[in-house]
Amino acid sequence: MHAIGKIYFDNINLRNGKYTPTRAYGQSKLAVVLGTRELAKRLGKSTVTCYVLNPGAIKTDLQRHSDMSEGMMNMMFMKPDMGAQTTLYCTLQEELDHESGFYYNNCKRVDKMVKQATDDETANMLWELTCDLVALEDALRI
Template sequence: MGSNILHMRRKCKSERRLDGKVVIITGANTGIGKETALQLSLRGAKIYIGCRDLEKAESAVNDIKSVNPGADITSLKLDLSSLKSIRHFANEMEEREPIIDILVNNAGIMMCPEWQTTDGFEMQFGTNYLGPFLLTLTLLPQLQRAPKARVVSVSAKYYEVGKLYFDNLNLRNGKYDPTRAYAQSKLAQVLFTRELSRRLGQGSTVTCYALHPGVIKTDLQKHVFNNDPIRDILFLNTEMGVQTTLYCVLDEQLDTESGFFYE
């Protein structure tokens, strides 16, 4: 939190272009997902944003094009709390793009009430982990066709206090707590990044990264800080909040790294 208060977080300095590269960003209708889409569009990427609310997604596309008229960006329906929606999105991407260069698992939910996904999983575990897990593995063949591809997952430092409740992953029977569920989902994301990297192997053309973006003024905290003025003082704006994502997507020094967590 100290680096948030003092605004000491560094900016990504890579000047790498993404002309001709296909990028998928989940949850890019708002917050750092939207800023990620804008910044990568300015580097020439062909971008698909997968969002639950297509109306908001189209509004985000229009906002991005107002800043970057040349942006090549398309919105598609994607609800990470629905396995059916994920498979439909993946099928659509397979028809559109034989090769995917970058997947940014950005979408997430934080400390919500005890809700369930369409398929009956605890909402945070389902949306933050199971959804990106299925999406990543379903898109993996297209990622493996790229000369070099990256899978970047936006996690959080909350993983450090997380625990996997293997006997009750959905935290039912009175075990649900918003913070406990959130920390479990973020730990699962980090472990998935490490294990995917391990299984792909050292010589893989697909590299994997998990990250903590900082504490940022976005809709993510709506269940925790509801228009609390403290956010304006302590939290990062989206331009600074997106820098770690950009670092993991772009930086040349990470070309030979995989399976690590970045802050």
């Protein structure tokens, strides 16, 4: 969903009739991608690594209010243990210890990202906006 996302800096909370579930979800997913890239950049040569990943469609208790049948959910969603595989991969694979800020899908690094997901200027602006929104002290900003 990050691929269809856009950061609405002029209306970050999508107020005044601009909110739609798809627009908000796309913006939030794009913000996670950009925020992870920016964090990795700011951490530099630190031993701390960060990744953003798509675990896939996972059958969890979130779907309990869905109108979808149990059989349909079983066909469309994977079990949580399978959905955790990319998270486990990024956490446990030692060869990833020296890279940070990348996007993973199905235990593979995705290098071809849509333009808005690799825009360093937007990532920096989002970082600064986030720091302002949470009133982070200047001394704590990295």
